[in-house]
Amino acid sequence: MVHHHQAPYPLAYPQLRVKPSRTANPISSKVTSVLSTSYADSDFREALALLDERGISNSAETRRQLRLDVQKEVIDSNGQIINEFGRVADQLRRIGATIDKLNKNYQEMRSHVAASHEATAATTGEASSLMAKKRNVETKQQLLNAFREHFVLTDDEVASLTLTSEPVDDQFFVVLAKTKRIRMDCEILLGFENQTLGLEIMDQTSKNLNHAFQKLYRWIQKEFKTLNLENPQIHSSVRRALRVLAERPSLFQSCLDFFAEAREQILSDSFYLALTGTSASGAKDHSVKPIELAAHDPLRYVGDMLAWAHSATVSEREALEVLFVSDGNEIAKGMQEGRENELWRLMADEGDEGPPEFDAVKALNELVDRDVSGAARILRQRIEQVIQANEETILAYKLANLLGFYKFTFSRLLGGDNEDAVLLQSMTNLESEALRQFRSLMRDHIATLQGEFQHTPADLGPPDFLQEALKQLSAIMQTYETSLASSTSKFTSKRHNGEEEDEEEDDDDDDEFQPILAESFDPFLAGCENMARRVRTPSNSIFFLNCLLAAQSTLQPYSRFTSRRLAHLRSATSEHASKLSDSQYNFLVSESSLSPLFSALGPLSAESREDIEKITTLEPTQPAALAGVSQGLDDFLPSAIMDALENLKHLQDARLSREVTEEATERFCADFEHVEELLMLADELQEKGANGKGGYGVDEEPSLRALFPRTTGEIRVLLS
Known part of the structure; x- marks a missing residue:
């Protein structure tokens, strides 16, 4: 490792440069080059790092051997590289030999393949042609299978659809729906140029459909024979079959006719059993209480029969609603579809109107009426016998009222517009028959009373026949009030037009x-009026007023439907009360001796001087006559009111008696006041004339008021 602190130059001055002189030796140049080297140079730093890794110490020997060692290492490394490249060259030579061998094998195989291809070319072409044909056949097979599946029924499906031995179950309806779909889709086939296939399928499908509907028709008829309408759980397959059969209106109507006939017979037998407790076959049913046990009471007997008919009709309607209407408008849709597909409908002109739209509710009402028509005929016969055998007037009306109530009830149940219903016609005819019997009995009763119409009771009270008639009328009105007959027209009008005015409703009730x-009522009151004509005044008015008052008291509680007749009675009462008041007035005038005076002075006017001057010349105002009138009046007044009331003692209404008498006395007092005023004016005129002549003479007559001193006030007090 090189120790930098032993370097000839300090590390703190690495960038120190010494400018060489031109005369410097090589060593100086070398030193200068070393000193000019920057420690920041990457090559220099890598060289130093390499020396550190070798662990070389910084010595003179090492520095001398370093270059040789490095060169030796470079030579050794190059030798190793040459050896490696030699081995690579050997591998490349082996790879080249292998490639040559592969190329040779490839050429051989290619020549063999070419020869084989030439040998199998014809077979391969034929195989390709066969494969194409196979694919074409498979496509046609798929198309044929799809066509057969969509347009052709299998043998099992045809058997399920047409054979009567096969049940009518879900499979039948599925196949039937498929058949109808096939017939509809045949229109597509008929659109092609070649229509043979479409026509053949259409023909076969139509035959299968006809057989299927015939099978369904016979199956429904069989089910109807054993169908129990009283069972609320009616089998759903019957309803489904009816909906499907509705597409053949003729078969559907035939089924309804068959069903109606069967139900008519069943209900007729049931009604006969309810009447007699014995079945149509003669078997006794002890669990049934026969209606005929109440035959002794006609009203209850008829009521029980009508109640049974109503209950049976309601039950029949509810059961048929479940059977025919519970699925909405499915039957109506089927009927409409069937009518549109009928041959004569298709051949009709476009301008021709087809049959009316099927109304399920109306058809239901008609079917219910047909079902109960047999029982209705038996019911009509029995009730006619009761009506004809009855001899009681009130009972005849109660029967008519009861029949009217049930007519209204059946009308609401079967539809008010179904006028041809057998049950409604029976109720209408029976009600009319009962009313005719009522009128006949009433007229017979009146005919038997003709003798009583000739004799007026001594007490001038209502005759017995009128009192009996009013009792009957009261019973009739009570029956009428408690029934629905009086509300029939109002129910209809309120339902369609809303509430009407009370006055109009009362008019409707009155008219009914x-x-x-x-x-x-009218014949008896007319008889009383004829009897009154044979009696002298005022007894005739008293008698007829008593009859009118009795009639009013009877009709008043039922003013809801007798208001018009009550108004007529009040008018007649007022008229006869006025006549009675006139009679009382005439009595007062006659008995008070004032009749001549009233007759003479009544036409005169207090405003006319001429009339006043005429008073003293009249015969009733002469002193003797006037004194006699005054005396007669004095004799009459103490008992006048008692005598007047005595005249009306037979009038059974004390209040009316007082009112009539008070009206007569008021009129009497008014006339008396007029006479009093005229006499006073005459006295004043006479007094003025006497004063103009210088006073009275010795033989002067007394004044009129002196001869007739009574005043109006006194008269009113005495007559009050």
């Missing part, structure tokens, strides 16, 4: 009840 009043 008028025919009943015309039969059960």
Whole structure:
């Protein structure tokens, strides 16, 4: 290792330069070169580092041998490199020999391959052609398989679709849907130039579909024979089959006809069993209480039969809703599709209107009516027998009202626009028959009372036949009020048009009840009016007023539907009360002896001087006559009001009696006041005339007021 502190020059001055002189020797040049070397030079520093690694000590011997040692190492290193390159050259020679051998083998193999290729060229070409044909055949096979799978039914599918021995299950409906899809897709095949295949498939598919629908039709008929509608869990396959069969409207309608006939017979037998407790075959069913046990009570008997019919109709409708309508409009869609595909529909002109759109609810209502039509005919026969055998007027009306209620109920159940429904027609005819019987019985009853119409009661009260008629009418109105018959028209109008005014509703009720009043009330009141005409005044008015008041008290609680008739009765009451008031007034005038005076002075006016001057010349105002009138009035007044009320003692309304008498006395007092005023004016005029002549003479007559001293105030007090 070189020790730098032994260097001839200190390290602190490494960059010191000595400028050589031209006469310097080589040693000086060498020294100068060494001294000019910079320690920052990388080569110099690497050389120093190499010397450190060799561990060379800095001595004179070492410095002399260093160059030789380095040269020797360089020579040795070059020798090693030459040896290595020699070995590399040997390897390259071996690789070259190997490559030559490979090239020779390649050429040999190439010649063999060329010969083989020439020998197999024909076979390879033929194989390629066969492979291409194979791929073409495979493509056609795939196409054929896809075509057969889409357009052709397998033997098992055809058997499931057409053979009646195969069940109608999910597989049947799957194959049926596939067949319908094939028929629709055949339109694509018919679009090609060669239509033979499409026509053949279309023909075969149509045959299979027809067989399938025939099989489905027969299966549904078989199911209908054993179908239990009372079971809420109706098999879903029946509903599904009906939806599918709806695509053949003729078959679907035929199924409905078959179903309706079967259900009609079943319900008729059930109704007969409910009536008699015996089945159609004659077997006794002890679990059923026969409705006929209540035949002794016609109203209950008819009510029980109608209740059974209503219950059966509701149950039938609910069951058929599950069967036909529970799946929405699927049946309607199927019917529409079937109608559009029918041959005569396709051949029709475009301008022709097709059949109306299928209404599921309307069809359901019609089917329910057909199902219960058999029971409805039995029901009509039984109720007609009850109506014809009945001889009671009130019962006849109650039957008519009950039938009207059920007619309204069945109308809501089967649709109000279904006027051809057998059940609704039966209810309408039975109601009309019951009303005819009611009118007939009422007229017969009136005919039997013709003798009683001739005799007025001694007390001028309502006759017995009127009281009995009012009792019957009260029972009729009570029955009418508790029924739905009075609300039928209002229910419909409110549902479609909203609430109406109360006055209009009352008018509707009045119009509906008028025919009943015309039969059960008007003839009796008319009889009373005829009886009143045969009685002298005022008994005629008293008698008829008593009848009118009794009628009003009967109708008043039911003013909701008798308001118009009550208004007529009040008008008649007011008219006869006015007549009675006139009679009382005439009584007061006649009994008070004032009739001549009222007749003479009534037409005169207090405003006319001529009329006042005429008063003293009238016969009733002469002193003797006037004194007699005054005396008669004095005799009458103490008992006047009692005598007047005695005239109305048979009037059964004391309040009306007082009002009539008060009206007559008020009129009497008004006329008396007029007479009093005229007499006073006549006295004043006479007094003025006497004063103009210088006073009265000795034989001067007394004044009119002196002869007739009563005042209006006194009259009012005595008549109050």
